Each structure stands twice: as structure tokens, then as C-alpha cells.
Amino acid sequence: MQPNVPVNDKFYQCNLQIIRKPFSDGWRCFQTTLEIEHTLEPEPEYKPTSTLAAQLDAFYRFTRPHTIIGTFIGIISVSLLPVQTMADLSPTFFMGILKTLLPAILMNIYVVGLNQLYDIQIDKVNKPDLPLARGDFSEKVGTAIVATVSTLSFGMGLAFKSPPLLFALLICFLLGSAYSVDLPFLRWKKHPLLAAACILCVRALALQLAFFIHIQNYVLGKPILFTKPLIFGTTFMCFFVAVIALFKDIPDVDGDRHYGIQSFSVQLGQEKVFWLCINMLLMAYGSAVVIGASLPYPLSKMVTVVGHCMLASILWLRARCVDVRNKGDVTSFYMFIWNLFYAEYFLIPFVR
Structure with a gap:
């Protein structure tokens, strides 16, 4: 391990290497010099713009x-x-x-x-x-x-x-x-x-x-009557919303831990909560397939069974590719779960 040296000494050593070694080594040293200079420059502070487009984007x-x-x-x-x-x-x-x-x-x-x-x-x-x-x-x-x-x-x-x-x-x-x-x-x-x-x-x-x-x-x-699709949709969405509530904290563990937000992801770990959410959704999809198979109308049966089988398969294949330690991966997958959430609302009216 090399001892820490001041920036000026690093520049001096770098110049000696350029003289003593071939040009390729000198080029690598020149790159190192540029990196040192870059780290010494302060990062410019973000200055919000007041244009109409910028304000609309911020509101969005x-x-x-x-x-x-x-x-x-x-x-x-x-x-x-x-x-x-x-x-x-x-x-x-x-x-x-x-x-x-x-x-x-x-x-x-x-x-x-x-x-x-x-x-x-x-x-x-x-x-x-x-x-x-x-x-x-x-x-x-x-x-x-x-x-x-x-x-x-x-x-x-x-x-x-x-x-x-x-x-x-x-x-x-x-x-x-x-x-x-x-x-x-x-x-x-x-x-x-x-x-x-x-x-x-x-x-x-x-x-x-x-x-x-x-x-x-x-x-x-019409008189108030709780129908089969309402009961199915409410029960299914209880599972789905619970998953969203758990999953949304997985990419936020750093800030939550620092500010005392004791989410399940902070307490149990990101990977355990991740696979808990996946298994909950797979259970919900499996139940939906069973319910769909019992529906009396052929169109309702086909759409419900095939639709939920497709969503469950896509979920499983996508989940296996996620690196739970990568915040970008987890955040992207969280938005993918919202897409599944949207898709479910298209299937619920077919449960009749």
C-alpha cells in the first residue's frame, strides 16, 4: 500500500514516470492527472430554473x-x-x-x-x-x-x-x-x-x-349490492396494495434507517422483504386462476385464467433477474409492480 502523499507530490511522481517509462505509461499518468484535477474542482450547485416548462415538469x-x-x-x-x-x-x-x-x-x-x-x-x-x-x-x-x-x-x-x-x-x-x-x-x-x-x-x-x-x-x-367482481377485486387488491406498501421501502433503506423510519425493509432486510412480496403476489395470482376457472362464462373464464397466468409468469421471470442490492434495479422493479397493478384493474371487470 502506498502512503498518502500531497497532490503536488503526485504530480511530481507522475512527471518522472513519463520521462522514465514508455509513452503508453505516460498517457495513463496524464489521465491520472486529469482525474486529480477533476476531483479538486467543486461540483456546481444545482440552480432551479423558473421557466414555465421547468415549473410544469416540477409540478408533474x-x-x-x-x-x-x-x-x-x-x-x-x-x-x-x-x-x-x-x-x-x-x-x-x-x-x-x-x-x-x-x-x-x-x-x-x-x-x-x-x-x-x-x-x-x-x-x-x-x-x-x-x-x-x-x-x-x-x-x-x-x-x-x-x-x-x-x-x-x-x-x-x-x-x-x-x-x-x-x-x-x-x-x-x-x-x-x-x-x-x-x-x-x-x-x-x-x-x-x-x-x-x-x-x-x-x-x-x-x-x-x-x-x-x-x-x-x-x-x-340501483340498490346497494356487493357483487362477485367487487368482492374479488377488493380481496385481490388487499394483497396487491400490501405488496406495494412493503415494496416501496426496499430502495429507500438508506434514508429510512438514517432518519429512524423502521420499515420492514430496515428491520428484516431488503432481500427477505423482496421475496415476501413476490410470493404474496404469486399466491394472489394463483388464487385468481382458481377463481377464474370456476366462472360460468367462457369469455370471463378464459380472460381471467390466461391473464393471471401471464402476469404471474412475467413477474417470476422478471424477479429472478433483479439484484436486490442495486437500488436502480429495485426501483425499476417497483415501477414494474405498478404496471402489474394497472393490468389487474383491466382483468377485474371480467370476473362475473
């Missing part, structure tokens, strides 16, 4: 678009479950979906935005590209956005006069706040069971049940 990242896509597709899928005949697909039905989508997406932005406001320091480690952590938005701007979208969401919920819709918005608001806000008895994201329960109640229960009742009873005017 602030909304966490993959969660909005999940909300959008989920509501469309759930809204189709009460439909029994073509006559149900009326202008009133589509207007009812629109009245559901607008306040739900605004409340989605509130939840993810509030989480970013309280996680700025953690996100500088785990998600440095988010606008608050990166400095594209100030905390005041983030607070203004969160306050505005929550107010608009509740305003629409009250104006549309649908108790199930307003109930779903209220549950999302309360649990989303309890998850993120750093006050006594709150900040539930520090506790893995409470964190998973928050996400499960919002994504698997409130979205499925409340929005289904909203469309069935308050839009289509």
Missing part, C-alpha cells in the same frame, strides 16, 4: 404520476363493476365517473404532496429528483399546492352530494395526513404495520367500496 414530478394513473385506472375499473347492461352506459354514468375522478385525483395529489413536505430531508437521500428535495419548489409553494388541491377536492365532494364519494375523500385525507404529519401520535409511516394499514385502507378498501357504492347507488340508482 410533485404529483407522483404513477399514483395518479393507479387512481384513474382503478376508478374506471371499479365504476364498470355495477354495469349489467348496455343501457347502464348512459351519459349520466360517464358524468358520474368524471365527478369521481376529479376530486379523487386532487386528493391523491394532496396525499403525495403532503408526504413530500414532511420528507424533504429523507427524499434528499432516497428520492433526490423530487422537486422539494431538489429545490425546484420551495416549501411555501408545496404547501400552497397541497392546501389548494385539498380544498378543491372537498369542495367538489360536497357539491356532488354523494355521501360515499365524500366519505372516500375524507378517509384519504385523514389517513394520508396521519401517515405523513410529524405530530404526536401521528407520522404513522414510522411504524410499518400502521403505514401498510393506511395504504391498504385507501387503495384497497376506500377506492373499491366507496366508489363502487357511489356509482351503483348514487349514479345508476
Whole structure:
């Protein structure tokens, strides 16, 4: 092992080597000199731009678009479950979906935005590209956005006069706040069971049940009846949302451990949680195949069985190629799970 020497001495030794050795060695030494000079130069500080395009891009990242896509597709899928005949697909039905989508997406932005406001320091480690952590938005701007979208969401919920819709918005608001806000008895994201329960109640229960009742009873005017696809979808999504709640912390162990967030990935290790999530999804897909095989309608049976077999196969093949120690690999796979989440919503309406 060579002793540490000052930078100037390294330059001096390098020049001697150029004289004594062939040109190829001298070239390698010249590269070393350039690397030393580069490390001595301070990295330029990031300066956010104030152009309209840059601000729109920052707002886009602030909304966490993959969660909005999940909300959008989920509501469309759930809204189709009460439909029994073509006559149900009326202008009133589509207007009812629109009245559901607008306040739900605004409340989605509130939840993810509030989480970013309280996680700025953690996100500088785990998600440095988010606008608050990166400095594209100030905390005041983030607070203004969160306050505005929550107010608009509740305003629409009250104006549309649908108790199930307003109930779903209220549950999302309360649990989303309890998850993120750093006050006594709150900040539930520090506790893995409470964190998973928050996400499960919002994504698997409130979205499925409340929005289904909203469309069935308050839009289509039918009596409240829990159908087979609703029961299947709610049960399946409980598994899926639990997986998302567990998996989202796998790439974030460094920041979570540093700031005292005791996620399952911090406590049990990334690899154990990774394969727990994979096995949970495979169990859910296997159950869906069994249920699909028992359906009375040939089209429903074929789509449900073949669709879930394909998704399970793709999941297994992709999971075997993931390096759990590589944050980029894990983050990419996490987004792949969201794609499976979207795909499931296309299959649920076929369970009849």
C-alpha cells in the first residue's frame, strides 16, 4: 500500500514516470492527472430554473404520476363493476365517473404532496429528483399546492352530494395526513404495520367500496349490492396494495434507517422483504386462476385464467433477474409492480 502523499507530490511522481517509462505509461499518468484535477474542482450547485416548462415538469414530478394513473385506472375499473347492461352506459354514468375522478385525483395529489413536505430531508437521500428535495419548489409553494388541491377536492365532494364519494375523500385525507404529519401520535409511516394499514385502507378498501357504492347507488340508482367482481377485486387488491406498501421501502433503506423510519425493509432486510412480496403476489395470482376457472362464462373464464397466468409468469421471470442490492434495479422493479397493478384493474371487470 502506498502512503498518502500531497497532490503536488503526485504530480511530481507522475512527471518522472513519463520521462522514465514508455509513452503508453505516460498517457495513463496524464489521465491520472486529469482525474486529480477533476476531483479538486467543486461540483456546481444545482440552480432551479423558473421557466414555465421547468415549473410544469416540477409540478408533474410533485404529483407522483404513477399514483395518479393507479387512481384513474382503478376508478374506471371499479365504476364498470355495477354495469349489467348496455343501457347502464348512459351519459349520466360517464358524468358520474368524471365527478369521481376529479376530486379523487386532487386528493391523491394532496396525499403525495403532503408526504413530500414532511420528507424533504429523507427524499434528499432516497428520492433526490423530487422537486422539494431538489429545490425546484420551495416549501411555501408545496404547501400552497397541497392546501389548494385539498380544498378543491372537498369542495367538489360536497357539491356532488354523494355521501360515499365524500366519505372516500375524507378517509384519504385523514389517513394520508396521519401517515405523513410529524405530530404526536401521528407520522404513522414510522411504524410499518400502521403505514401498510393506511395504504391498504385507501387503495384497497376506500377506492373499491366507496366508489363502487357511489356509482351503483348514487349514479345508476340501483340498490346497494356487493357483487362477485367487487368482492374479488377488493380481496385481490388487499394483497396487491400490501405488496406495494412493503415494496416501496426496499430502495429507500438508506434514508429510512438514517432518519429512524423502521420499515420492514430496515428491520428484516431488503432481500427477505423482496421475496415476501413476490410470493404474496404469486399466491394472489394463483388464487385468481382458481377463481377464474370456476366462472360460468367462457369469455370471463378464459380472460381471467390466461391473464393471471401471464402476469404471474412475467413477474417470476422478471424477479429472478433483479439484484436486490442495486437500488436502480429495485426501483425499476417497483415501477414494474405498478404496471402489474394497472393490468389487474383491466382483468377485474371480467370476473362475473
